[in-house]
Amino acid sequence: MPRPNRARPGSRTVRTPDAEPPASPQGSLLLDDQLCFALYAASRAVTARYRPLLDELGLTYPQYLVLLVLWERDSISVRDLGAALQLESSTLSPLLKRLEAGGLLRRERRADDERSVAIRLTGAGAALRDRAAAVPLAIGDAMGLTPEQDATAKHLLRLLTANVSGHERP
Template sequence: MKPQLQLDKQLCFALYAASRAMTQAYQPLLAPLGLTYPQYLAMLVLWENDDISMKQLGERLQLDSGTLTPLLKRLESAGLLQRRRSSSDERSVVIRLTAAGKQLEEQAATIPGTLSCRFGDVGSERSAQLRDTLQQLTRLLQGCTLP
């Protein structure tokens, strides 16, 4: 076997495994809120910027409308948000939190701290460095064109 093809030497696999582990770490914290991890990410954006277009939400989450629409429909069915056509542009859908969606922010506020306790000695500074490195990697990959 060629050494460059060994699974444990692949950055892509390390990122994949870390992403799965992170998602699994969040599951027990999100279950009481009735949220999946992707729904939680959408709610994070909405708690930051309520009353935004679906296009803006998709851009922030880096999701296309085909992935985002079913996720938003489930959140709407749960009574956490409303989707409405924009009054200024019929083609645009605006997402707005309901009172229940806004209240959920209070319950979710403890999640980052609870999860950071699981990181052990990584600490907030190291965590910020890891986040910044991953964000830089994302930007590099998004700008990369392959033959």
């Protein structure tokens, strides 16, 4: 059972395992030996932790992800947005329609290529960024990882995604 590390007053508590976990036997069918289940449980827990924070902003988690990309790069094609989020256009289109109906973004045909649609934030979408600034901090606190653990976790998850997707390693 993980136990909290002793931390300075005012610093966040970081939980670490008492010892390195033993390697799972190859071919094991025990639930606790399945990396896929650990990923699934972690994903559900993290997404559930986002829910009340995003409810205050009037967003779902997928809508928040779209806005994260747009806050980073205000004008982007639907194709590039789908690539950034690893979503098919059939999944992305309803998200964009709901965000547009909510007044947070607009879709425009590009003048130089009528087949391409550009996504741009509205003033309300840009202003929501300030209200959303507390979300990553709250999630980081909830995760309780050191900066090194956070970087390692992201690196390993990106590597796993690339390997499973058949793409080149990062």
